[in-house]
Every structure is written in C-alpha cells, then in structure tokens.
Amino acid sequence: MIFDNSFYKKILDSSHDEICVSDRxxxxxxxxxxxxxNYGISKDEIIGxxxxxxxxxxxxxESPIPESINKKSTVSxxxxxxTGKTLILTAAPVFDKNGNIEYIVENVRDITELNRIKSMLEDSQREVKRYKSEVENFYRTALGYEDNIICEGKVMGSIFSRARQVAKTNVNVMLLGESGTGKSSIAKFIHDSSNRSSGPFITINCTTIPPHLLESELFGYKSGAFTGANPKGKTGLVELADGGTLFLDEIGDIPLSLQAKFLQLSQERTFIPVGSVTPKKVDIRIISATNADLKSKMKxxxxxxxxxxxxxVIELKMPPLRDRGENLIGLIKYYLRKYSIEFGMPEKSISEYAIEMLSKYDYxxxxxxxxxxxxxLVIIxxxxxxxxDDVRAVLPRVKIDHESINSETIFEDIDEDNFEDKSLDDIIDEYEKKIIKKYYSKYKSSxxxxxxxxxxxSKASRLIRKYLK
Structure with a gap:
C-alpha cells in the first residue's frame, strides 16, 4: 500500500508529542x-x-536546536x-550521505501534568513526613525519652556499658532513680540494642491509668466481661508487647491486688484477660522502673x-543530674543544639562561665x-x-567564682583616705575603672x-570605652 503526504500529515498532527523540524x-x-x-502560535506564523x-x-x-547544530549531536x-507548559525537548541531527547536517528533528514531551502529579506526591510525602514527625514527637514526649542519648562522662559511660551488656540477654531489668533522670530513655536504649529491636516497645505508666481500669487496660478483657465493655472484647497492652519489650514505668504504684497477676506474667510469661479463665502466653522482656523505695514498701x-x-534480676541505678559531671555538660550542649533547631533559631554557643553556673545548680x-x-536560655x-547574664536571669540564685586577678594588685593604689569627700558612686567608679584597666591590660579584648x-x-565594651578610650 502506498501512502501519500496527507496520510503522514494526519499521523503527525494526531501525535500528542510535538514534532518540530528545522534546516541546518x-x-x-x-x-x-x-x-x-504548546506555544500558542500557529504553524503559519512560525514556519520560515x-x-x-x-x-x-x-x-x-531556550531551544536545543542551535546547540544540536553546533555539536552535531543529540541535545536534550x-x-x-x-502557555504554562513544561516541556522536555530532544533535538537530533539528520545527516546527508556526505556527513553534513540536513535537518534537525525536535521531539517534545509535555511533562506539565507529570510535574503536577510529582508536586502533589511531594506535598503528600511532606504531609506524611509531618504527621510522622508529630506522632514521633508525641510518642517521645509521652514516654519521656530522647532519640539521642548522651552518655559522656565516667558515670554515665559505665551505666550505658552495662546496659549494652544487659541488652544481649532476655533477663528482667529494674531501673532505679529519681524522677526525670532518664529511666525511660535507658529502657528504650536496651530495647533498641537487643534482638527484640524490630518488635514493639510498649510503655505502661502505672500512675496514669486509674486503678479500677488498670487490669483491663493491661491484660485486656473477654466479650461481656463487665457492664459497658466492648462486645468484641479488648486486647490489652501486655499482649500488644508480644515479641518485644514491656516497659512498666512507676512499677511501685501497682495496686497490691494486681501484683499477683504481674508475678504470673514475670514468672510464666502468661496472663489471664478479665472475664476469662484461659491463660494467654506472650513472648516479652520486662523492664520496670521506679523512683520509690521498694524495699521500704516491702517492709x-x-x-x-x-x-x-x-x-x-539486673538493677541499674540512674544517678541524679547533679552527680553526673561531664554528662551534664554534654546534655547542656545537646539541648542547646536541639532547641535552637526546634525554635528555628541559629545554633547558639555558650560561654565557659555560663556552663560553670549551670553546672553548680542542683536540678x-x-x-x-x-x-x-x-x-x-535559647529564647531569651x-x-x-x-x-x-542570661543564666543569671533564669537561675538568679546560682553563683560562680570567677578566675580573678589578685585583688591586692587591683586595689593597691586606691587610697582610702581619699574617700572622705567622695560619694559612693564615685568610689564605685574608681574601683570599676581600676578593675577594667587591669583586666583589659591582661586579656586585650572585650x-x-x-x-x-x-x-x-556589650557591657564590657561599654566599660572599656568609658574608662580607656
């Protein structure tokens, strides 16, 4: 079958992709x-x-045709x-029998819709990322642990070394220490360092669940177990931890009436849901924590x-922040970086004496x-x-002893006999001037x-200008 020019013209005009041909x-x-x-211009206007x-x-x-002519190669x-279109253009040269360019054939793909879909997908991914971040932040806040655990210093280094060893086993662990010392962070660290890290990490704060609801929330219940119960029954938090770690925070506040069920769980890894008589088996590791004196409670x-x-079985004691030394300094610097980022502020540094002041506080x-x-501190x-000055504004009662130039050399040439005719402000100015002169002479910078x-x-610069410039 022989096709005439009108056939090819119909075919080319029916193409969704643009075809454009130029000479050499x-x-x-x-x-x-x-x-x-694509361009909002007619053939008659552009041809020629x-x-x-x-x-x-x-x-x-820009068009790729001039570059394709110069390079004698395909250019995209x-x-x-x-018209608002986004296009991908590919210009390819066509050569005659002598190797000279005869035509440039440009094929054009409209990717406007593809970009729109891509943009929507990116928006959706950002939304998913934002929601995930919000959930993770809520989860971290609810459990009270940080992703990055600072273990600098001899005291905390020893604790984390033991935690890593403990993580290799499945024995029960009890974490002791004051409230806010990071017991939940250590619990999560042990879980993440163990062969259960891919399993669930379920936290139960025994003080936040009302005593009359604690049993059903922890162990679940069978259909019809009590008035108002879900007719389908309910899976408890203990069962949700199957294959992972169950973290019992504030274990000292568990009612005595429920402690027998916890004994069964810790000893046999079995429990009985409320309203049932059939035990359920779970594969869990139990980590518990408390700030209470359990030995006194036992008595x-x-x-x-x-x-x-x-x-x-294994006991880890979390020391209070005031006893951590180097670890406190590491935490100060970590939280400075963390909150600078969270608050959208440039990352701030902290002076040696500001750290000294913070280190003297008991927390x-x-x-x-x-x-x-x-x-x-990051905000103010x-x-x-x-x-x-910033630390003093937040912790006004904390004092530090600054390295000082010998006070005798500062005040040796101030004659107290001359104070008789001077006001207190004049005397203070005289002392201040002497101090600033001595310090600036030694350190050479504000x-x-x-x-x-x-x-x-800024205060140091003002005093130097006042007395020395």
Whole structure:
C-alpha cells in the first residue's frame, strides 16, 4: 500500500508529542499541531522563522536546536513556555550521505501534568513526613525519652556499658532513680540494642491509668466481661508487647491486688484477660522502673517481695543530674543544639562561665528541668553566645567564682583616705575603672574581659570605652 503526504500529515498532527523540524541553519520548516498547543502560535506564523524567534518574542525559553547544530549531536533540555507548559525537548541531527547536517528533528514531551502529579506526591510525602514527625514527637514526649542519648562522662559511660551488656540477654531489668533522670530513655536504649529491636516497645505508666481500669487496660478483657465493655472484647497492652519489650514505668504504684497477676506474667510469661479463665502466653522482656523505695514498701507489705526479686534480676541505678559531671555538660550542649533547631533559631554557643553556673545548680527536676532551663536560655538570649547574664536571669540564685586577678594588685593604689569627700558612686567608679584597666591590660579584648568578669560583651565594651578610650 502506498501512502501519500496527507496520510503522514494526519499521523503527525494526531501525535500528542510535538514534532518540530528545522534546516541546518535553524530555520523551522515543519511543525505539527501539538507545537501550536504548546506555544500558542500557529504553524503559519512560525514556519520560515529561526527557532530563536520563540525565545526572542517570549513564547518559550531556550531551544536545543542551535546547540544540536553546533555539536552535531543529540541535545536534550527542559523548557518552559508562556502557555504554562513544561516541556522536555530532544533535538537530533539528520545527516546527508556526505556527513553534513540536513535537518534537525525536535521531539517534545509535555511533562506539565507529570510535574503536577510529582508536586502533589511531594506535598503528600511532606504531609506524611509531618504527621510522622508529630506522632514521633508525641510518642517521645509521652514516654519521656530522647532519640539521642548522651552518655559522656565516667558515670554515665559505665551505666550505658552495662546496659549494652544487659541488652544481649532476655533477663528482667529494674531501673532505679529519681524522677526525670532518664529511666525511660535507658529502657528504650536496651530495647533498641537487643534482638527484640524490630518488635514493639510498649510503655505502661502505672500512675496514669486509674486503678479500677488498670487490669483491663493491661491484660485486656473477654466479650461481656463487665457492664459497658466492648462486645468484641479488648486486647490489652501486655499482649500488644508480644515479641518485644514491656516497659512498666512507676512499677511501685501497682495496686497490691494486681501484683499477683504481674508475678504470673514475670514468672510464666502468661496472663489471664478479665472475664476469662484461659491463660494467654506472650513472648516479652520486662523492664520496670521506679523512683520509690521498694524495699521500704516491702517492709510495709505494700509491695510483694517475690515480685520484686522477679523483676529485679539486673538493677541499674540512674544517678541524679547533679552527680553526673561531664554528662551534664554534654546534655547542656545537646539541648542547646536541639532547641535552637526546634525554635528555628541559629545554633547558639555558650560561654565557659555560663556552663560553670549551670553546672553548680542542683536540678531537683533532673533532665526535665534542664530541658526547661535550656529552652528559656535559647529564647531569651539576644546574642550568639549565651553568657552568665542570661543564666543569671533564669537561675538568679546560682553563683560562680570567677578566675580573678589578685585583688591586692587591683586595689593597691586606691587610697582610702581619699574617700572622705567622695560619694559612693564615685568610689564605685574608681574601683570599676581600676578593675577594667587591669583586666583589659591582661586579656586585650572585650570578649575575654566579659568572660572573665562574668558580664555580657556589650557591657564590657561599654566599660572599656568609658574608662580607656
């Protein structure tokens, strides 16, 4: 069958993709109907014109045809048109029998819709990421642990070394320590370091669930177990931990009436749902934590001795923040970085004396209180470096002993006999001037003077200008 030109014209005009042909000089000699849709210009207007016409008259950005002619090779580019289209253009040379360019055939794919779909997908992915982040933040807040655990220093290094060893086994672990010392973080660390890390990590805070609901929430219940129960029954938190780790926080607050069920769980890894008589088996590791004195509770018959020894196979004591030394400094720097990022602020540094002041505080609220203090410091500090003035604003009662120049050399030439006719302000100014002269003479910079005297750099600069400039 022989096809005439009209056949090929119909085929090319029916193509969704644009076809454009130029001669060896870049003069357009053919284009199909898709070309008109892409650029909003008719064939009659463009044929016979150089491809640069589109760019020069604002129809589109750069064309690949001139580059294809110069390189004598195929060239692909991305192009935007004034009709709002985004196109991928591929210009390929066609050679005659002598190896000279005869034509440039440009094939164009409209990716506007593809970009729109891609953008929607990226938006959806961002939303999913945001929701995931919010859930993770809520989860971290609810459990009270951090993803990055700071184990710097001899004290915490030893604890984490033991935790890594314990993680290799399936024995029950009891974590002791004041509230806010990071017991839940250690529990999660043990889980993540164990062969159960791919399984669930279920936290039960025994103080947050009302006593009359605790049994059904933990062990679940059978259909019709009590008035108001879900007719389908309910799976308890203990069963949800199957294959992973069950973290019992504030274990000392479990009612005595439920401790027998916990003994069965810790001893046999079985439990009976409320309203049932059939035990269920679970594969769990139990980590418990408390800030209570369980031995005193045992003496008072408020905590079962057999349960204590079942849960306390390995004991890890979390020291309070005031006893952690180097670890406290690591935590200060970690939370500075964390909250600077969270609050969308440039990451702030902290001066040596500001750290010294923070290190002298007792932190009765431990890590939670430290977090609160660092958040305040990040927000209230107007300088890149948090200094003692900022810390003093948050912790006004904490004092530090600054390295000082010998006081005798500072005051040796101030004659007290001359104080008789001077006001208190004049006397103070005289002392202040002497101090600033001595410190500036030794340290040569307002930054060092500020650091050594425990004042802001702006105050140090002002005093230097006042007395020395």
């Amino acid at each position: 000089n870049g003069i357009i000699i053919y284009c199909n109907r898709a070309f008109e849709f 014109k150089h491809v640069d016409y589109l760019k020069n008259h604002g129809y589109a950005s 580019i991305r192009q935007d048109t004034h 008072e018959k408020l905590f079962r001795e057999d349960l204590y020894y079942r849960l306390n 009765p609220g431990n890590i939670r209180e430290l977090q609160n203090i660092i958040q305040k 500090s107007v300088n890149e470096t948090i200094d003692v 930054y060092k003077v500020a650091e050594k005297l425990g004042i802001s750099q």
